[in-house]
Structures are given as structure tokens and as C-alpha cells.
Amino acid sequence: MARESYDLYERETDLLPVNFEGGTLTEIQGRVSGFATCRVVAEGKAGYHTAFGVGDEELVARATEAAAYGPELDVDLPGPAPLEAIEVYAEDLAAVPAGELVAWGRRIIDGVRDGLGRELPVTVKLTREIERFAVRNSAGVDYRHAATALDVFAQVADAQEGDIHDVFDFEYSSELAGVDPDRMVRTIVDYFERGRETASFPTGTATVLIHPFALPQFLLPLLVGMDGERIKDGTSPLGDKVGERIFSDRITVTDDPFRPGLPASAPFDGEGVVARRRPLVEEGVLRSFNHTLETAKAIGHEPTGGARRGPGGKPTGGVFNLVMEAGETPYEEILSSLDRGLFLRYMSGSGQANNLAGEFSMGVYSAFLVENGRLAKRLKNVMVAGNVYDVFQRVAAVSAERICSWVDNGGNALMPYVLLEGVPVAGS
């Protein structure tokens, strides 16, 4: 970096949430918020400042003040480069009137009630999102990007004392046509019907079929271990594992910034690093870390892209879209081949265990007992706990189908169903 250099990241988020509570439309919101965050390196020291609406010059001046006390920093800011075209801004979605979202919400509520034949309370939250962000730096980068997203969450509940039976579904896309309210209705009704009876599971080990919603929760320790900051400070168990096999060879995970339909797809990251498709784990072999410019330079690695910027100032390493390669077996075939096991759709308590060490320990939030190849009963009071670097050695199958999912701490994901053997379970 030159003697004095800077980079700026600016973001504006425009949300239109439409909320139904218990089947009744109660609220329409418009939420607009933005910030610009600046990093200055002056005399070899870094300072950060974040504000709204003050202009680049003023931001740089304020960050320069903070740099006087700041840490020494050595980064090479990227210069301008050609960007890959990725279209995740849909005009029709950006302009969708609240009334259309209201109509979608009613369709989901009516569909779920008709499907179940009961007037149960249905919560629906539909949010239209427009996100614009820009990166400018002293090396001449001046990029901007915009994305639209439609998020639709729907949940039905049948509450009795001692057992609240609720089922949710969540779909999102950068395009209106990417979310299908009727498919959400079918999903909710189907899981609800299969969960009428409840069961537990004895303590021991089990074969578990992990739904695409729960899969990123299981992969969270991998993301924590791949964090460039953890590689730099030597606390990650993955620091010396690039090129080594950490998972079963059935597992391939990629950061794919160019996925149509996924709103987090973008041609550059929060530091102006040009996005590229990047294998993280290839047939079980660790291939990459998630660096910022700072962590990459500190340990002599190439920048990876995927860095995120928030109002906190300092960039953090990450991914655009966490994408797992599909397998060859149809999901229905995997399920029907399972005589007895657990089907885990969504877990509670993700991210609380010693993730850095690879540990996970989660309770079931939405899960089923599988018997004779069918989802037989809804599981309650069951936990799974173990180490990802152990259980992902025993991958018995990866489905051919994939579903849009998400990483709990932010980020889009595209995931298949994965069958794991010998997962430790605690139940009764």
C-alpha cells in the first residue's frame, strides 16, 4: 500500500416488509438505512471511520485521525479490473407494490388453512429488499453493484400445553419468479401432516439425513475454522491442512459468486477484490481459506475475495454463496433406503459449541424419526453432538436435488440433502 491510501465501502438497504400475524395483515414497513465505512492507512497505520452522508473526503479525514493511534497495517489494495457480469437486480421485484406482497401472503395463509382443513394461526413475513453497494479506493477502484431479493417466511402453529407443533418454510430469490408461494404451502402442509405424532430417540448413534436448511448449521465449524483471522492467529485446526483430506470425498463445497437467483451473488467483494469461483473443499480435500486482504497478506496467501464490510469498520473474511456440489442419488431414493434414522430439517443452538475445534451440539427444532424409508413421527427432545471433522468422514449419500438455504450468521447457500452415518445422539 502506498504511504497514504484508503478504501471506502458504501451500502444502502431499502426494505419493504409486509407482516401477517396469526393470519391477519397487521403491518407494512419501509426501512431505509445506509452507511459508508472508510479504512485509511497513513504512515503505515490503519484507522477506520463509519458514518452516514458525510462525503468521501470527510470520511477519509476522520479515518486518518483514528489512524494516528491505529495498528500497523500492510495491505495491497486491488486496482481496477474487469468485472464478471452477474444480474441479480430484477426491475419488477424492485418495483413490486406492497399490495402484491399482501396478495401473496393471503394466498399462503388460505392455502395452508385449506390444506390442513383447520383455521390455525399462520404467520407470514414477506420482505422486498434492494441492496446497493459500492467500493472506491485510492488505487482507482470505483465499483458499484445492486441486488434485489424477495424473502418469504411462513409458519403455522398448533399449540397445546406441552407440545407446540409448528412448521415453517422459507424461500428467497433475487427474482419474483424464484419464490413459489404454492410450493411453500405444499411443503408446510406436508411436513405438518407427517409431524402429527411425536417421538424421541434413544441415546447412542444414528444415521441422519440432513435437510439443506440444517446443513449449513452443521458446516458452521468449517466456516469458523476457515476464517483467515483464525488462520493468522494460529487458533484454527485447519491452518496446516490445505491439500489434506478433512471430509469424505463425497463432499465438495465452493464459494460461487455467480449463482443466478442468489441475491448475495456479486462481481466484487467488500474490499473491491474481484469475485471468483473458488473451491473450499474439493472431494473432501481442503482447498482454501476465507481471507481479507489483511489476513491474506499477513501469511503470504493470495487474496480470496468474499470479504464482508459492516459498520464496525474492519473487514471480515467470508463467502458470497456457500454451494455444495450435488450428488447422484435422488433424495427420495436416499430417504426410502433408510430403515431407521433421523431427518434433521432445522436445529436450535447452532454456533454455540466449540466451533473452532470443530464441535457442534444442537437440539432438534424441526426434525423427524425415519422408519422404513418414511418420515414417521416428529422428533422432540433430541440432540446431536459431535465433531464435523469426524462425522463428515461418514457421508453415505449426497442428493441430486439442491435447495436454497442460508448460513445463520449471514449469507446465501445452495445445499443438497446429505446422509451421515454414526452421528452421536442424546435423547430418551
Place this chain on the structure above:
Amino acid sequence: MEDLRDYLPGPADFPAVDYWEVRLEAEAQTTVKVKNGEVEAIARQEFPRGNVRVLARGGWGFSSFNRFEEVRDHVGRAVDFARSVGGGDAGVVPLASQEAELRARYDQHPDEVPLAKKLEVARSYDELLRAHAAVATAEVLYEDTVRDKVFANSEGSVIRAEEVVARGAVIATGKTDGVPETHSESYRYRAGFEAFEALGETIPVMLAELEEQLAAVDARGGTYNVVINPKIAGVFAHEAFGHTSEADHFYRDPQLSEVMRLGRTMGSEAITIVDDAMLDPKLAGFLEYDDEGVPGSRTVLLDRGILTGHLHSRTTAAHMDGELTGNARALNASFPPLVRMTTTLIEPGEATEEDLLRELGEGLLVKDSRGGSGGENFTFNARVGYLVENGKPTQPVKNFTLTGNLFTTLKNVVACSNRQEKYSTAGGCGRGDQFPLPVSFGSPHVLIKDALIGGK
């Protein structure tokens, strides 16, 4: 500092609405991070935020923004949204006009402490952590926030508040057989720089606890009788029970409202849970007025096992014919308020901690939570525990989770100890996309039978 009241719209700006409120805030935050002897970052954030919220024809409209001078545009937007809801049945419980000017409480205002001093104290903590043989990496976080807020509504209330919030943490990581183990001590108080200076006193105890954690072996999963310490019991009260008491979860769900009907027996006689906004002005959960301009209060949620209170916003109280409790809170002025907790407490019982362990006999003593998620089926990750034999803690264990069904667990509470401890840690409460909201906890030790422990 400019007077935010100058930007407030008036009644004439809101034709034909049933209720309106406006919140404006200017916030400045300084953050210092030191890690392994190096300054990681010095950062400052300065934000204006505001919103207008309107109730018209039974529907809510909300519009948030960053430019105070655009507030009247957002009045129009919020009114349009509310009318688009059309023919809703939402209402509010009215309140007499409130006027207040709230001053922040602090010994040393953070703006009067030079950055060099903040850095010097942070560096000294980092050195203290790294001087310990078991510590492989050390991190110190310092943060101060100064906020100027104003609230106004159609009842004629104008509440202006200055807030000074201190937040800090010391984090140490050691390794057992190459496996990293982390422990931390943290605070979030309505206080000035003095809170950071006090953090240093906690470091020796934390390091001793880290050593005990490093020596612990993996716990075995299964069903145990447990004594949980105040740091995890407080999180249980908040996550598992407190969230269930937030009326906006059930006010439009007749079946769940029946489950949560006041007067029902939900727990054993040994357990009483309270949410108290006014307990101690230093706690992060202290709240004089909520974000609907309603005074904070003490609400007994569960009295010796019987459900006696719900947490309300104006809307849920109107719908359920409940009393206002002052629990409508937003993360900041970019968000609409949701029903949220303040300081959530399990009230103390009669027994001593030794009595509880004696009564436990064989089982597990669980110490501290790394976090949790609540609702009917809750999960908390414990930092460390002890196997208990003949009423005495023996082998330290780790890597386990406490999980269960709320209703079953509340009935399985056998006893609470007579000493309540209060916590106001750096983390916060998350609901939807509003995280981290400042909250505090308090609890005695609690004896629970038949708890499900997830281990290896």
C-alpha cells in the same frame, strides 16, 4: 449538540390517523480492539437514525430513514403504509402525556477520556492475559456509545434521553491437546469509562476458570439431575421462559394464548420469574421508557409456578385487554419495536448452594452458558460442568449442551438457592433481525431434575 426536538413533526402533519409516534436518535460509538499485543482496530461510527410509526384504520405503517430533515416525507410514507393495511383490527392502549428529560449516569464520560488512555488500559489487559502460561491468544474489546434520543407521539409525549453505554470484553483462548478452548468476561452497562477500568479485576478469576476448563474432559450425553449456576440459569429464564412470555408471540394465536393463560400452573412451586426494567440503573436492561413511550416496570411473569404476567406492547395489551408493561423495544430507530425483555430474573429461594448440591447427590453442576436459543424446546451450550458425587463436585467436564422442553423443565425445578447474582454481559438478545438488544439477567443456583444433556 443539536436539539433533535427541532426536527419533530406535529399533530398537523398526521391528518386522520389514530395514533402516531416518531423516534429520532444520533449515535456515536468508539471501538478499540487489541489482540495478542497488537492493536487490531480503532474505529468510530456516527449515525443519525429515525422513524415514523402510524396506526390508521387498524393497521400499522412504519418508515425509517437516516436524514432527519426528511422526516415529513416518511410521515407520508408511514401513513400510506398504514392505510394500505386497510381494515385491520390493531389498536393501542392509550397513556397520559409523558414529558421527560433523561440524563445519562456515568463517572467518567467516554468523550472526556483520550483515545490513548482507552488504548493503554486495553493493552494492559492484553498483557495480563498473555502473561498466563495457559493463554495462547488474547483479545480485548473496548466500546463506548453516546446516544441522544427523542420520542414524541400523538398523546403529546416528548421524551428526550441521553444515553452513555459502556461495553467491553476480555477473551482468552488456551489449548488442550491442540484443541482450542475459549473463556471470556464481559460487560455492558449504562456507565462511562469506569466500567472498563473495573474489568481488570475480573481477569484473575477468569484465568483460573480457563485452567479448569482446559483440564475438563468431554461430558457424556444422557439424562442427569443438575444444579445450574446463576450465569446459565439467568440465560434459561430469558431464553426459554422469557421469550415465551412476549405477548406478540401469541396474542393472535388463540391456542397458544390458552397455553399462556394467566393463572395456569406452568412450573413447580420452587420457581418465580420476573422481568424488571427498573432494578438497577447501571444494568444494560434498565429502561425508564420503552420505545412506545411507556414507563418501564416490574412484571412478575411466573409466581411460584403460576403464570401471572405477560410482557406487552401497546398493541398486544390492547388486543388481550392487558396492562401496559413497557416492553416494546427496538434495536435502534431504524427498526419498529417488538415485545422484548429488560432484566430477567429468577427469584432466590431458601436453600444454600451446599444444600442444593447435597440434595442433588449424584448429577451434574453446570457452570456458565456460551449462549442459547429458546422457545418451547431450548438449547444452551455450557462452558464447563462438574460431575457431582455424594453432593460434592468432582471431575470437570465440558463440550455439552443442556436441552429440554420448557414446560417439562419448569415443572422439574426442585429448588433455588438463596443468593441471586446479576449479570449484564456484552452480548445481547436477538429476535428476528434485531440483534443485539441490551438485556441483563439474574438468578440463584437452581436444582432441576431429569435434564437432557447432549455430549459426545
